[in-house]
Structure formats: C-alpha cells, structure tokens
Amino acid sequence: xxxxxxxxxxxxxxxxxxxxxxxxxxxxxxxxxxxxxxxxxxxxxxxxxxxxxxxxxxxxxxxxxxxxxxxxxxxxxxxxxxxxxxxxxxxxxxxxxxxxxxxxxxxxxxxxxxxxxxxxxxxxxxxxxxxxxxxxxxxxxxxxxxxxxxxxxxxxxxxxxxxxxxxxxxxxxxxxxxxxxxxxxxxxxxxxxxxxxxxxxxxxxxxxxxxxxxxxxxxxxxxxxxxxxxxxxxxxxxxxxxxxxxxxxxxxxxxxxxxxxxxxxxxxxxxxxxxxxxxxxxxxxxxxxxxxxxxxxxxxxxxxxxxxxxxxxxxxxxxxxxxxxxxxxxxxxxxxxxxxxxxxxxxxxxxxxxxxxxxxxxxxxxxxxxxxxxxxxxxxxxxxxxxxxxxxxxxxxxxxxxxxxxxxxxxxxxxxxxxxxxxxxxxxxxxxxxxxxxxxxxxxxxxxxxxxxxxxxxx
Amino acid sequence: xxxxxxxxxxxxxxxxxxxxxxxxxxxxxxxxxxxxxxxxxxxxxxxxxxxxxxxxxxxxxxxxxxxxxxxxxxxxxxxxxxxxxxxxxxxxxxxxxxxxxxxxxxxxxxxxxxxxxxxxxxxxxxxxxxxxxxxxxxxxxxxxxxxxxxxxxxxxxxxxxxxxxxxxxxxxxxxxxxxxxxxxxxxxxxxxxxxxxxxxxxxxxxxxxxxxxxxxxxxxxxxxxxxxxxxxxxxxxxxxxxxxxxxxxxxxxxxxxxxxxxxxxxxxxxxxxxxxxxxxxxxxxxxxxxxxxxxxxxxxxxxxxxxxxxxxxxxxxxxxxxxxxxxxxxxxxxxxxxxxxxxxxxxxxxxxxxxxxxxxxxxxxxxxxxxxxxxxxxxxxxxxxx
Numbered sequence: 001x002x003x004x005x006x007x008x009x010x011x012x013x014x015x016x017x018x019x020x021x022x023x024x025x026x027x028x029x030x031x032x033x034x035x036x037x038x039x040x041x042x043x044x045x046x047x048x049x050x051x052x053x054x055x056x057x058x059x060x061x062x063x064x065x066x067x068x069x070x071x072x073x074x075x076x077x078x079x080x081x082x083x084x085x086x087x088x089x090x091x092x093x094x095x096x097x098x099x100x101x102x103x104x105x106x107x108x109x110x111x112x113x114x115x116x117x118x119x120x121x122x123x124x125x126x127x128x129x130x131x132x133x134x135x136x137x138x139x140x141x142x143x144x145x146x147x148x149x150x151x152x153x154x155x156x157x158x159x160x161x162x163x164x165x166x167x168x169x170x171x172x173x174x175x176x177x178x179x180x181x182x183x184x185x186x187x188x189x190x191x192x193x194x195x196x197x198x199x200x201x202x203x204x205x206x207x208x209x210x211x212x213x214x215x216x217x218x219x220x221x222x223x224x225x226x227x228x229x230x231x232x233x234x235x236x237x238x239x240x241x242x243x244x245x246x247x248x249x250x251x252x253x254x255x256x257x258x259x260x261x262x263x264x265x266x267x268x269x270x271x272x273x274x275x276x277x278x279x280x281x282x283x284x285x286x287x288x289x290x291x292x293x294x295x296x297x298x299x300x301x302x303x304x305x306x307x308x309x310x311x312x313x314x315x316x317x318x319x320x321x322x323x324x325x326x327x328x329x330x331x332x333x334x335x336x337x338x339x340x341x342x343x344x345x346x347x348x349x350x351x352x353x354x355x356x357x358x359x360x361x362x363x364x365x366x367x368x369x370x371x372x373x374x375x376x377x378x379x380x381x382x383x384x385x386x387x388x389x390x391x392x393x394x395x396x397x398x399x400x401x402x403x404x405x406x407x408x409x410x411x412x413x414x415x416x417x418x419x420x421x422x423x424x425x426x427x428x429x430x431x432x433x434x435x436x437x438x439x440x441x442x443x444x445x446x447x448x449x450x451x452x453x454x455x456x457x458x459x
Numbered sequence: 460x461x462x463x464x465x466x467x468x469x470x471x472x473x474x475x476x477x478x479x480x481x482x483x484x485x486x487x488x489x490x491x492x493x494x495x496x497x498x499x500x501x502x503x504x505x506x507x508x509x510x511x512x513x514x515x516x517x518x519x520x521x522x523x524x525x526x527x528x529x530x531x532x533x534x535x536x537x538x539x540x541x542x543x544x545x546x547x548x549x550x551x552x553x554x555x556x557x558x559x560x561x562x563x564x565x566x567x568x569x570x571x572x573x574x575x576x577x578x579x580x581x582x583x584x585x586x587x588x589x590x591x592x593x594x595x596x597x598x599x600x601x602x603x604x605x606x607x608x609x610x611x612x613x614x615x616x617x618x619x620x621x622x623x624x625x626x627x628x629x630x631x632x633x634x635x636x637x638x639x640x641x642x643x644x645x646x647x648x649x650x651x652x653x654x655x656x657x658x659x660x661x662x663x664x665x666x667x668x669x670x671x672x673x674x675x676x677x678x679x680x681x682x683x684x685x686x687x688x689x690x691x692x693x694x695x696x697x698x699x700x701x702x703x704x705x706x707x708x709x710x711x712x713x714x715x716x717x718x719x720x721x722x723x724x725x726x727x728x729x730x731x732x733x734x735x736x737x738x739x740x741x742x743x744x745x746x747x748x749x750x751x752x753x754x755x756x757x758x759x760x761x762x763x764x765x766x767x768x769x770x771x772x773x774x775x776x777x778x779x780x781x782x783x784x785x786x787x788x789x790x791x792x793x794x795x796x797x798x799x800x801x802x803x804x805x806x807x808x809x810x811x812x813x814x815x816x817x818x819x820x821x822x823x824x825x826x827x828x829x830x831x832x833x834x835x836x837x838x839x840x841x842x843x844x845x
Contacts, residue, residue: 051550112631263654265650267565269557269566271796272553274795281785281788281792284792285785285787289785332797333732336732339778340739342778342782375686375746375750376742379683379686380740381739383678383683383738384736386679388735394671397667400664402728406732
C-alpha cells in the first residue's frame with residue numbers, strides 16, 4: 001500500500017515538474033509584457049488584453065456555386081487567412097461561427113477601415129469593355145456613367161469566357177512607375193488568361209479597358225499595345241496598391257460577405273491594467289485561502305495548500321498545451337476555479353474530521369472520508385461541467401470569445417481540481433498514515449467531540 | 460442544533476420580498492442592457508481641442524443621430540512631443556507606465572488635420588496624449604520616460620474632453636463618416652475604442668441566452684434525477700434544485716435592476732457561473748440528505764433534512780468564504796474593467812450560499828408536506844371571497 005502511494009507521489013512530482021517546465025519554457029521577461037507577440041508566460045492573449053480589431057461577417061450562401069456550404073466557408077476562412085498573413089498580422093484568429101458566420105480577430109490592428117477593407121471585400125477582379133452604339137460612340141446610361149460589358153475571349157476549349165481575376169497568377173506585386181513614381185500593381189496571367197488577354201487587347205487597341213474590383217471601376221487605361229501575359233493597374237495610392245496586391249494574391253472569396261455585423265476596436269490598455277491588477281488580486285486571494293486552510297484544517301490544510309499550488313501549475317500548463325486564449329473573463333474563471341478546487345478539499349476534510357470524531361483510526365477515516373465525499377464532489381463538478389459545455393456552445397453560436405474562453409477555462413479548472421483533490425490530496429494524506437504526525441488528532445483539527453446525531457426519531 | 464426547517468416560510472418570505480421588489484424594478488425601469496443585447500454602437504472619443512457636450516450633441520443630431528447618449532468626462536492628460544512610436548512600442552510604453560504608476564493610462568493619437576487617408580497613416584504626423592487614471596506629477600512622468608530610454612521630448616499638461624457615446628448601430632461607412640464630420644467640426648479626434656453590434660446579433664444573443672438557460676436547467680434536472688435515482692421521488696430533488704437556482708439568478712437580476720448596472724455579456728457569464736456554483740452547493744446538501752435518508756429510513760424527512768443541512772453547514776460556509784476571499788480581493792484590487800462582473804459574482808454567490816442552506820432543501824419539505832397544494836387551494840379561495 002505504502003509502496004503504491006510512493007509511486008503515485010513520484011508520478012505527481014513528475015507531472016508537476018513537466019507542467020512547470022511547460023509553463024516556464026517560453027517565459028516572457030515579466031508579467032507586464034503584454035502586447036501582440038509579447039505574451040504573458042508565452043500564452044496566447046485575447047483581444048481584450050492585446051488590443052485589436054474583432055469583426056464578424058455573415059456569408060451570403062444564397063449565391064453559392066456547385067460547392068457545399070462547408071467548402072465555401074472553408075474557402076472564405078482560407079482566403080481571409082492568406083490576406084491577413086500577407087498584411088502582416090501576428091496571431092490572427094479566424095474561425096467559423098455557426099453555419100454561415102466567420103469571426104476574425106486581428107490582434108494589434110487598430111485601424112478599423114483597413115481591417116474592413118482587407119477582410120470584407122470579395123475581391124472579385126474582372127475586366128470589361130465599353131458598350132458602343134451603331135455610330136461607334138460609347139453608350140452612356142441615365143446616371144451619366146459609361147456602360148461597360150464583360151470583356152470576353154475564346155478559351156482553349158473554344159468557349160467564350162469572361163476574363164476575371166481567377167486567371168491571375170498569385171505573384172502580383174506593387175511597383176513604382178519609373179518616370180512618374182506612381183504606385184502600380186503588376187499582375188501576371190496564367191496561360192489561359194494570357195490567351196484571353198491577348199485577344200481582348202487586340203480588339204481594344206486604342207480603346208479603354210475597364211478593370212473592376214467587386215463591380216467598382218478601379219482603373220480604365222487605354223490599351224496602347226497588344227499584351228498577353230502581364231500588365232499593370234494604375235491610378236492607386238500606395239496603400240491602395242499594397243492592399244490590392246494582397247487581395248489579388250489571396251484570390252476572391254467564394255461567396256460574398258455581409259456585414260460586418262459585429263465590429264469592435266478594442267483598446268488593450270484597460271485590459272492590461274486589469275490583468276496586472278487581477279493577478280495581484282488573485283495572489284492576495286490565494287494567500288488568504290492558504291492562511292484560512294492552515295488555521296482551520298492544520299495539517300490537511302498544509303497538504304491542501306501544496307495540492308492547490310500543484311493545481312495552479314497543472315492548469316497553467318494545460319492552458320498552454322491546448323492552447324487556451326487568455327482573456328480577462330478566463331482569468332476570472334481561473335481564479336474562481338481555485339475556489340472550486342478548495343471546495344473539493346474542504347468537503348474531504350470535513351468528512352475526515354467527522355470520521356475522526358466518530359473514533360475511526362486515521363487510515364480508516366481517510367478512506368471513509370474520501371469515499372463519502374466522492375459522490376458530492378462528482379455530482380457537483382459534473383453539473384458545473386454541464387453548465388460549461390452549454391456556455392461554450394452558446395459562446396460559439398454568438399461569436400463571443402469571452403464566453404467561450406470563460407467556459408473552457410472553467411471546465412479545465414473543474415476537471416483538474418477533481419484530479420488534484422482525489423489523487424494528490426489523497427496520496428499526501430495516505431503517506432502521513434504511520435508517521436508521528438498521525439497520532440496527534442489535534443493537528444487534523446479534530447478534537448474528540450460527540451458526533452452530531454439525529455434527534456429521537458418521531459413515532 | 461439550529462432548526463432550519465420550521466423557519467422555512469420566513470426564508471421563503473425574505474427571498475420572495477427581494478425577488479418581487481426586483482421584478483417590480485424590472486418592470487418599471489427595465490434592465491439597463493448593453494449594446495450586446497439591444498444593438499447599437501458605442502465609442503470613446505477624445506478631442507484635442509475643448510469641446511462642449513451640448514455642441515457635440517448638436518453635431519450628432521445634425522448627423523441624424525439625435526438618439527445618441529453622450530457621457531462626458533474630463534481627463535487629465537499629458538501631450539508628449541518628440542516621441543515617435545511603432546504600434547508595438549506604444550503598447551510596451553503604456554504597459555511600463557501603467558505598471559510604474561499603478562493606474563490606467565490610455566493613449567490618444569491625434570493626427571494633424573487633413574492628414575486622414577484611407578489605409579495606413581504615415582507616422583510622425585501625429586501627436587500623442589497620455590490620458591491618466593490618476594494625478595501624476597509632470598516631473599515623475601518625465602523621469603519615468605527618461606528611465607525607459609526616451610530623450611528629447613516635451614511634456615505639456617492638458618485637460619482633455621473624453622466622451623462615451625452610444626448610438627444606434629453605425630454601419631461600416633457611417634462610422635467613418637461620423638468621425639470625419641466630427642473632425643471637421645471640432646478638430647483632431649482620437650477614437651479610443653469602438654464597438655458595434657447589429658440588431659441581428661443582439662436579437663440572437665438574447666435568444667441564445669434564454670436557450671442556454673433552458674438547456675442548462677434541463678441538463679441539471681436530468682443529471683440530478685439520474686444521480687439521485689436510488690432515492691424515492693428523485694425528480695423532486697432536480698426540480699427543487701432548479702427552483703433554487705432560478706431564485707439565485709432572480710436575486711442577482713433584482714439587485715442589478717436596483718443598482719441600474721449595465722447588463723453585458725460578462726454579466727451573462729457571471730449568471731451562468733452562479734448557476735454552476737449554486738448547483739455545487741445544493742448538491743452537497745442533497746447528497747447528504749440522500750446519504751442520511753438511506754441510513755435512517757424511519758426518520759421523518761424534516762429531521763433528516765435538518766441534520767443534513769447542519770452537517771454540511773461548515774463546508775458550505777467555508778467554501779463560500781474561500782471563494783469570497785478571492786472575489787473581495789478581485790473587487791478591491793482588480794481594476795474597473797471587471798468590477799461589475801465581480802460584483803455580480805459576489806451577489807450571486809452570497810445568494811446561492813443562502814439558498815443552498817435556507818431554500819433548496821426546504822422546498823423538498825414543502826413539497827412533501829403538500830404546502831404548494833395548500834397554497835394553490837388558498838389563492839382561488841381568496842378570489843371567491845372578494
């Protein structure tokens with residue numbers, strides 16, 4: 001029996017050591033170094049702590065082509081990921097939410113306009129030509145704008161097709177015009193596109209070619225020469241050119257997005273201040289708990305305090321391994337879960353005291369105490385886990401990372417607190433049996449007192 | 460041994476009064492819901508030049524936003540000239556200063572007028588202002604900046620106007636238009652934060668919150684009914700637990716309705732936490748009833764419940780006490796951002812500790828004694844007489 005407990009103790013020490021290593025391995029210089037790419041203990045920080053932009057869009061699946069809704073959503077996520085990576089966002093978080101929503105978190109990006117431009121545009125590029133009347137003059141519609149029609153050519157299969165961005169290679173880049181110093185986006189077509197472009201530029205020689213992005217005319221140069229595999233888009237500011245190159249390289253979204261239905265520009269300074277203060281507050285709270293446990297439960301209190309510290313290390317390691325995004329609500333959940341971890345110990349110790357008062361020897365009292373407390377610990381923790389699962393589901397449906405972070409943190413906390421109470425505290429207590437400490441019941445907070453008993457049963 | 464059972468009607472009465480008063484407050488004044496639940500946009504704007512609240516209100520009315528709710532506060536600030544920062548450096552600087560002065564310091568950036576272009580702004584054309592959470596001596600700030608390795612800077616004190624504005628939902632373009640219009644009228648403005656929720660999402664939030672509450676109740680009910688399946692009428696345990704949990708949530712809502720504190724998604728989290736915590740407390744008591752009942756089969760339920768509550772009393776109070784230690788520490792030192800959240804947890808945990816001792820098990824007794832049936836019989840009788 002004792003041998004087995006020593007083995008378990010060894011495993012606990014090993015696990016705690018591994019946990020500690022995991023927590024400290026990518027440690028930041030100090031807890032204050034909060035910011036994008038500069039994470040507390042190497043943990044991923046939520047937007048409330050790092051600052052940034054949060055956008056939620058709804059995909060318009062009504063215009064879906066022959067692919068499934070899941071494929072379309074995955075395409076949307078992949079393309080947005082490519083765009084924000086190309087823009088240089090560190091640790092973006094792009095997630096599908098519900099059936100047709102996508103939530104985009106861009107840490108460190110505080111410029112909402114750019115974020116919306118980068119993420120929300122379908123970025124369907126296409127080429128058009130003017131409509132001419134019988135006398136060869138361009139047709140002007142009621143609003144006074146030129147009328148455009150799709151620029152088409154014959155592809156290798158002999159079909160007449162519209163020249164769009166899908167024939168572009170993914171290596172578009174910004175160049176500055178050598179004489180005017182104006183920014184331009186240089187693009188290159190694939191083989192099929194080059195054939196089409198050649199036919200179109202031959203036909204439109206000395207005539208304007210319309211370049212449209214999402215049905216907006218962005219440039220209408222006059223064709224000066226027959227071109228085939230490459231060209232440039234002009235008339236853009238430097239930022240516009242840069243963003244257009246990113247959009248063209250990532251490609252168009254398979255379905256257009258509606259929204260954003262949630263737009264959030266989060267200032268991290270309040271969060272960072274709160275994080276720092278919460279950590280201090282958490283420390284104060286834990287010290288109070290440990291003091292209370294020591295004074296009230298004495299020796300078991302010491303064991304529970306050690307178990308609590310092990311619990312803290314294991315939770316932090318789990319957060320890093322999973323990984324859990326650290327948000328203020330998650331920190332609140334963590335601190336709360338410490339309270340719940342203590343609860344399991346309190347339940348056990350109260351039972352232990354009762355059994356000792358009833359005159360059982362320590363080893364028997366420990367086993368009885370655990371067995372009696374187990375049903376309460378199990379039932380109370382399982383119901384809390386039910387609540388966590390429902391909360392996580394709700395957070396996911398609502399695109400609310402705070403709710404999800406809280407539920408996940410609390411769920412992990414509850415599971416690990418059961419482990420520390422049942423395995424760690426129990427092993428510690430068992431190892432005490434047979435040592436000198438075990439003979440002094442006062443150290444266990446149990447003076448020999450009469451057991452509370454039922455009043456005389458009514459007749 | 461204290462008799463928790465015979466005084467149950469007093470406990471019910473106390474809770475009933477708080478809840479009824481809360482429900483009245485809810486009906487009369489309504490809950491103060493944030494934009495997460497009622498849709499809209501909120502933003503914090505800081506102006507470089509002095510701006511009167513009335514002028515700002517007029518400007519919003521001109522922009523077709525007469526519904527805007529505007530709260531003004533005056534913020535002590537320092538303009539910092541001569542320091543140009545990359546975004547990451549900015550974060551670092553603020554974190555360092557916040558840690559040093561132990562207060563919230565927010566940064567406002569003012570662009571030179573007419574420099575607003577879409578896309579990335581070029582750096583160097585902006586003025587930085589540090590908005591202080593408390594009074595900081597100019598010399599202290601200056602030496603702090605020097606310690607952080609900055610030199611050749613100027614610090615100038617100013618009292619800036621900060622406005623918290625809530626409007627109906629601003630679409631993406633509209634938000635920018637409002638910013639431009641205000642800039643033209645009042646000079647340089649810095650948007651510290653912005654949050655916008657469309658009506659679709661807000662409606663869904665309310666719906667899913669209700670769903671989550673219902674699903675959670677059913678889940679808890681089924682689990683308890685299953686866990687107590689060996690006890691006679693195990694279903695009652697589940698139902699009484701749910702009623703006690705609803706009691707906790709109602710008390711929490713009642714207090715927040717009284718205090719007119721804004722209900723946001725953090726409040727919902729607090730509410731669900733209280734449910735999770737409350738269910739813990741109730742189950743510990745019920746678990747003891749389950750055990751004592753199987754030990755003393757002949758005993759009267761009231762006596763079993765009373766001894767079960769007494770036996771678990773130390774545990775209930777100790778656990779709540781340890782949680783309250785942490786919460787009180789968080790409330791006192793945790794900073795303003797999470798204060799309402801922590802307050803909700805404090806209220807909810809006190810309510811759930813109370814209900815696990817004084818309400819949940821007493822409901823079982825009331826059910827067993829047929830008190831509810833008596834109550835229902837009593838109500839129509841009164842009606843007939845009047």
